[in-house]
Amino acid sequence: MTLPRIRSGIALSAMAVLAAAPAWAHHPMGGATPATLAQGLLSGLAHPVIGLDHLAFVVAAGVLAAPLAGRFLLPAAFVVAGLAAALWHVAGFDLPAAEIGVPLSVLVLGGIVLWGRALPAQLLAALFALAGLLHGYALAETVVGAETTPVVAYLAGFGLVQYLIALGAMAATRALAAKPAALARAAVGAAAVVVGLVQLGLGFA
Numbered sequence: 001m002t003l004p005r006i007r008s009g010i011a012l013s014a015m016a017v018l019a020a021a022p023a024w025a026h027h028p029m030g031g032a033t034p035a036t037l038a039q040g041l042l043s044g045l046a047h048p049v050i051g052l053d054h055l056a057f058v059v060a061a062g063v064l065a066a067p068l069a070g071r072f073l074l075p076a077a078f079v080v081a082g083l084a085a086a087l088w089h090v091a092g093f094d095l096p097a098a099e100i101g102v103p104l105s106v107l108v109l110g111g112i113v114l115w116g117r118a119l120p121a122q123l124l125a126a127l128f129a130l131a132g133l134l135h136g137y138a139l140a141e142t143v144v145g146a147e148t149t150p151v152v153a154y155l156a157g158f159g160l161v162q163y164l165i166a167l168g169a170m171a172a173t174r175a176l177a178a179k180p181a182a183l184a185r186a187a188v189g190a191a192a193v194v195v196g197l198v199q200l201g202l203g204f205a
């Protein structure tokens, strides 16, 4: 197990602990249901970033997918399953145990990163799809009862931002071997930019 792996594992474990705290930080706009396309989109973009359990999962997913040939498909499995489960939730159907399943999925994935062993792509794809169902179902809670336009915008927002975060984590992981110092700088810079964009976006919502 390399030092970067240990570090990211510790960071993810810390995030998982935070994620187990009440969901106070998950919902922009004070948890109000988005009523417009812009509100739906911004809420969808923000929720997977400020909801640390969702963020920790997609970052870990990107880290685990990084060395694999099918790396661009793996986070897509998570996102597509998430969109399906979100539609399921919006349509009024139930998914038992999603509340507990989301933090559990983060702990499991953080544990796999800590463990440091490469898993076969098929196993990761199954794991990501299963976790995607849980996270997507939980993410959709925000738009249950909203109009069609903000719902579609919200789904587009969270699908897009999750895929982009996974891509970022992948790129960072692949760069890690080459230039650790540059990577640390890039990570801090990217984190600041993301937080700034989210806060700015929420100011307009």
Ligand SMILES: [Zn+2]
Pocket: 023, 026, 047, 051, 054, 138, 139
């Ligand atoms: Zn959430």
